[in-house]
Amino acid sequence: MRRQREAIQDHAAEAQLFKRRALVAFSLVVLLFVIILFNMYHLQVRSYHEYQTRSEGNRIKVVPVAPNRGLIYDRNGILLAENTPVHSLEIIPEQVADLTKTLAELAELIEITPEQQQSFLQDVQRQRRFNSIALKEQLTEQEVAVLAVNQHRFPGVTLEARLSRTYPFGDLFTHSIGYIGRINSNDLQRLREQDLAANYAASRDIGKIGLERYYEQLLHGTVGYQEVEVNNRGRVIRTLRSDPAISGKDLILSLDVGLQLTAQQALEGLRGAVVALDPRTGAILAFYSNPGYDPNLFVHGISSANYNALLNSFDRPLINRVTQGIYPPASTIKPHMALIGLDQGIITPTSRIWDPGYYQLPNYSRRFRNWRRHGQGWVNVYGAIIQSNDTYFYDMAVRLGIDAISDSMKQFGFGQRTGIDIHEESAAIMPSRGWKRARFNQPWFPGDTVSLGIGQSYWTTTPLQLATSTAILVNRGDSVVPALLQGTRFQGEFEAKPYQRQPAVRIQDPQHWQVILDAMEQTVNTREGTAFRAFQGTSYSSGGKTGTAQIVSIAQDAKYDADALQEQHRDNAMYVGYAPAVDPTIVVAIVVENTGGGGSTAAPVARQLFDYYFSAGVNQ
Amino acid sequence: MNDVISESQRPRGLAIFHIDTPLLLGLLALMGFGLLVLYSASGQSQAMMQAQLIRLGLAFAVMVVFAQISPLTYKRWGLPVFLLGLLMLVAVLLVGEIGKGAQRWLNLGFVRFQPSELMKLAVPLAIAWFISNHNLPPKLWRLLLGFVMCVIPTLLIAKQPDLGTALLIATSGIMVLFLAGMSWRLIVFIGALVSSLLPVMWFFVMHDYQKRRVLTFLNPETDPLGSGYHIIQSKIAIGSGGLQGKGWLQGTQSQLEFLPERHTDFIFSVLSEEFGLVGVVLLISLYLFVIARCMLIAIRAQDSFSKLVAGSFTMTFFVYVFVNIGMVSGLLPVVGVPLPLVSFGGTSMVTLLAAFGILMSIATHKRILASS
Known part of the structure; x- marks a missing residue:
């Protein structure tokens, strides 16, 4: 009995002990649940906005x-x-x-x-x-x-x-x-x-x-x-x-695919540039520099092999010859020079000089040669332009003087950017006393002026400058800014882009424009004219001026081998022209590098462009 | 007193099938809620729902079977099963199969088996048997032996490595000792000892990944894309749920997969995001109800063995809940413990319901025990 009672007592005590411990454990459970709930309250209620924001930030991306x-x-x-x-x-x-x-x-x-x-x-x-x-x-x-x-x-x-x-x-x-x-x-x-x-x-x-x-x-x-x-x-x-x-x-x-293709075909195998524009507006009709390169190569990143090939090519395709090709203008600026001479009263439409085949400065022994070795004899402004007489312009340049030439030519846009709507454009150089002092730290010598008369010496231009300056001649002073963009279209609505103008060139006697334009027309139309052969038998009338520039190197750091050097010494052929002769609607400037005479090489390119222009009715 | 016992022993309702009705209802409510959340967390996966339902059914069957077995049988088999489990744990370390970077599986030829799951039941059963053979509170040497019985499987499992299960098994063993009346002085002493051993654990026992988890737990924002990512995303999910939640299937953190392991360890975050604090309170209430019911079963149990086993299971169940919720809400380091009855998962669900089966057995076999 006693043992059993003890056992029962023990059992009861054990149950009591367990109950106490169980209650302690359960209290712990409750306590910890309360802590969890408090933490949840903290997260879900008090910090709700913070986590809400972070949740949105997680899922929403802009x-x-x-x-x-x-x-x-x-x-x-x-x-x-x-x-x-x-x-x-x-x-x-x-x-x-x-x-x-x-x-x-x-x-x-x-x-x-x-x-x-x-x-x-x-x-x-x-x-x-x-x-x-x-x-x-x-x-x-x-x-x-x-x-x-x-x-x-x-x-x-x-x-x-x-x-x-x-x-x-x-x-x-x-x-x-x-x-x-x-x-x-x-x-x-x-x-x-x-x-x-x-x-x-x-x-x-x-x-x-x-x-x-x-x-x-x-x-x-x-x-x-x-x-x-x-x-x-x-x-x-x-x-x-x-x-x-x-x-x-x-x-x-304003570019025309057909005219571009004509330019490309005409320049095939040659280095050179073609630009054609509408002198009335400055709208560029053709703009082509040969050789070109495939722009698609650059869209996805050009390989270095391809790029080096372009960079080191003798033909330097990366250069935009129309706006960055720096060429002596040569005889193509003789019409401008003559106009300035007329305006300054240095010459008249009828005044003549004697051309013995060379020009010599007083007190100097050096002879500046005419391209025609034996001279042209008596020559006036028409003859000088038509046959591109050098002696006449040596003489006139000296009498005009560097300051008058430089100032007037700048009005025609030489030595300045034309403002065409691409960034790759060079201003080229219209030399002056100040320019030479700054560039070479030398005074201007009379001899420098002589060859300026035929567009050589330090004078350089771009083909586009030649085109815009020629447009000023045919416009009788009105100066346009060349532009490639005609207008924009957005959701079917065309919006024309207004063409810009430069300040017009004013001369004292507007009759003098006609003198120059007549001479340029005769360059094309008369048997003696330097461009006569190129334009024989056209259905349209036109005017122009050839140019043949001596030894040239366009600005680029490049190495040449011996053969290349020789090729590089050959003359550049140049031509500026317009058509029709009355109220022209197209002006072109052509440069073909290292191929010889402007009349024989450059003028035919212009002819092809004009032929296409009129037969296809490009600008009507 | 006899009257009271016989009054409470009279089988009522499902008790004739050895089922404790309130506990059953609590478990069913949790499972139902769990399935609802899982449907959302699984990305409305029919296959996953089906797998989970089959698993729940199987686990339920196991529970019912375990409830039929008398606590006496458990008392008798506790130690042999424990020893068998120890052998298998050693075997796992020697020849076990590797799954998810840890060596946990033992291939018995016809079935792959996780001995650590067996030990979740065997450890408390064996220690309770050992302690309840003599009067409570147990003597010091008995406590020490009981402690050793608990430490050996814990270390073997931690070595696999499976920190979560090791933690649960340690809890189940220690809970037996605590409920058996281990003196408070000893508890304080052990507490002091453990905290002084923590640095030793850090340098000699813990794996790198475990150390990293602890470090990121201490400051998750230092590594927002690495191991801190889980905790940060989980807290964002919970916090952005607010009071009422974003609505079922509407949780952006979970549906857009910012939340890692959303259908397993982090399912509580899904629940918090979609059901808000209201859902959290409901879930915790259900857990508290189940725990309270189990504690009542333990207290009402006839003998010390049953009391200790029931109490240990109850507290282990609680530790499951607490560690999981603490982990996903940033209170505790990330330890791989599922949310019981809610997370998608296999073996542990069966073990868990087996334990509830044993609890039901204890609740419903009183008369037999008293008469024996």
Whole structure:
């Protein structure tokens, strides 16, 4: 009994002990639950706004949307720069189980070069795992088809389509339209300085040279935004709000594809430049520098091999000869010179000089030769222009003096940029006393003035300057600013771009314009004229002036071998011309490097342009 | 007193099937709520729901079977099963299969088996058997031996490494000792000892990944894309749920997969995000109800063995809940412990319901025990 009682007592005591401990444990449970609930209250009620904001920040991303770049058309609506879809093969490493295996399998379907593979693997190292990384760009249609069919085999491998700039005419418009390329750090910095960086948030490319660069802001358009919900891998689940991008404006150029092609054919195998413009407005009809190069190479990043080939080519295709080619104007400026002489009263339409075949400064022994060795005898201003008499202009230049020549020629735009709507333009050099002092720290010598009379010495011009200065002659003083852009089109609405003008050139007796234009017309129409042969039998009337520039090197640091040096010493052929002779609608300037006489080489190029211009009715 | 016992022993309702009705209802409510959350957390995956339902059904069957077995049987088999489990744990370390970076599985030819799950039941059963053989409170040497019985499997499991399970098993063993009346002085002493041993653990025992977890726990924002990511995203999910939640299936953190392991260890974050503080209070209330009911079963149990086993299981269940919620809400370091009855998961669910089966057995086998 006693033992049993003890046992029961023990049992009761044990139950009591356990009950106490159990209650302690349960109190602990309650306490810890209270702590949890307090923490939850802290997170969900007191810090609600903070976490709410972070949750929104997690899921909502604002994604910029790139606008479509404006297209570029010629004057007849032919597409010169378009946006075509290109496909690239991209991989999201995170979603690929075995990258090496996937690459090997893809390589069985399409060609993947070791370089592409290597650069891809490098990008994989550098970028986040969930970013899409390009393995191969610019897939051919066949590659796209093969990959599309097999895509189910490759999770994480995607075909991305983008619009990419293409220039269907290749090298025909490179120097005018230019090209776009990837935005680099310099571009980015410039955009930041101009406060435009936000507008480029989604853009990959920017105009690098030519019109693409000059009219970048018109072409680019306005960036759009999409507010999207994304998951943890950044994949877009749905769009919450969107603010569409606004496409760039289309550019309508005054250039004519047919005229360009004519220029290209005429210059085939030659180095040179052709520019044609409408003297009434400055609208450029043809703008061609030969040789050109394919701008499409630059859009996706040119290979260094291709680039070095272009850079080191003897023909220097990268130079825009129309606006950056620096040439002595030679005899093409004789009409301008004569006009200044008439205006300053140095000569009259009938005054004559005796040409013995050379000119000699008083008290100097050096003889400045006429190109016609034995002289022309008595010669007046008409004869001097028609036959391009050097002696006449040596004499006149000396009598005008450097200051009068320099000041007047600057009114014709020499030594200054024309203001054409591309940035690649050189001012060339209209020498003066001050210029020579600054450049060579030397005084101006009378001998310098003599050869200025025939457009040599230090005087240089660009073909475009020759064209605009000739336009001033045919306009009888009115000065236009050359422009490639005719107008813009946005959502079907055409908006003409107003043409600009420079201050007109004023002379005392407007009759003198006619003297010069008559002489230029006779250069073409009379048997003695230097351009007579080139323009025989045209259905239209025209005027012009030939030029043959001695030994020339255009500004570029380049090495020449012996053979090249000789070629480089040959004369440049030049021609400026206009048509029709009365109320001209087209002015051209032609330079052909190192081929000899202007009449024999350059004038025929002008003839071909005029022929096409009138037969195709370009400017009507 | 006899009257009271016989009054409470009279089988009522489901008790004739050895089922404790209030506990059953509590468990069903938790499971129902859990399924609701899982549907959302799984990204409305039919396959996952099906798997979970099958698993719940199986676990439920195990519970019912375990409830039929008399506590006496458990008392008898406690030690043999414990010893078998120890052998298997050693075997796992020697020849075990590796899954998810840890060596936990033993391939018995016909089935892959996690011995650590067995030990979740065997450790408290064996220690309770050992302690309850003599009067309570136990003597010091008994406590020490009981402690050793608990430490050996804990270390073996921690070595796999499976810190979460090791923690639960340590809790189950220590809870037996605590409930058995281990003196407060000893508790304080051990507490002091453990805190002085922590640095030793840090430098000699813990794996790098475990240290990293602790470090990121202390300051998750230092590594927002690495190991701190889980905690940060989880806290964002919970906090952005607010008072009423974003609504079922509407949690952006979970639906857009910012939340890691959202259907397993981090399912509580999904619940908090979609059901808000209201849902959290409901869940905690359900857990508290289950724990309270189990504690009542322990207190009402007939003998010390049953009391200790029931109490230990109850507290282990609580530790599950607390460690999981503490982990996902940033109160505790990230330890891989699922939210019981809610998380998607296999073996641990079966073990858990087996333990509830044993609890029900204890609750419903009183008469038999008293008469024996």
